[in-house]
Amino acid sequence: xxxxxxTGCTGEYEPKRVTHTVxxxxxxxxxxxxxxxxxxxxxxxxxxxxxVRGLERVLAHPEAPVRSAPVYEYEDGAGRAA
Numbered sequence: 001x002x003x004x005x006x007t008g009c010t011g012e013y014e015p016k017r018v019t020h021t022v023x024x025x026x027x028x029x030x031x032x033x034x035x036x037x038x039x040x041x042x043x044x045x046x047x048x049x050x051x052v053r054g055l056e057r058v059l060a061h062p063e064a065p066v067r068s069a070p071v072y073e074y075e076d077g078a079g080r081a082a
Contacts, residue, residue: 001013001014002037004039004041004042004044005044005046006039006042006044009039009041009042009044010041011039011040011041011042011044012039012040013037013038013039013040013044013046014037014038014039014040015035015036015037015038016035016036016037016038017032017033017034017035017036018034018036018038018045019031019032019033019034020034020047020055022055022059024059028071029059029062030069031055031058034047034051034055035047035048035051036051
């Protein structure tokens, strides 16, 4: 295993599957089950270059989504969108 690259973190990266969220062409896109290396202590996440290329392919040629989710606006204490 590889030691975490974050200053002061004592964790190690472990292979996991993560959910990647990105704003693409004005839309929020969520891609589930993305392979990544995730620190066991701080949660820092690394994506391999081939994974990044795979995400770019998904975004360049999107298929119909397999699920959808509601999106909410964050409001400050006065009820205004931040």
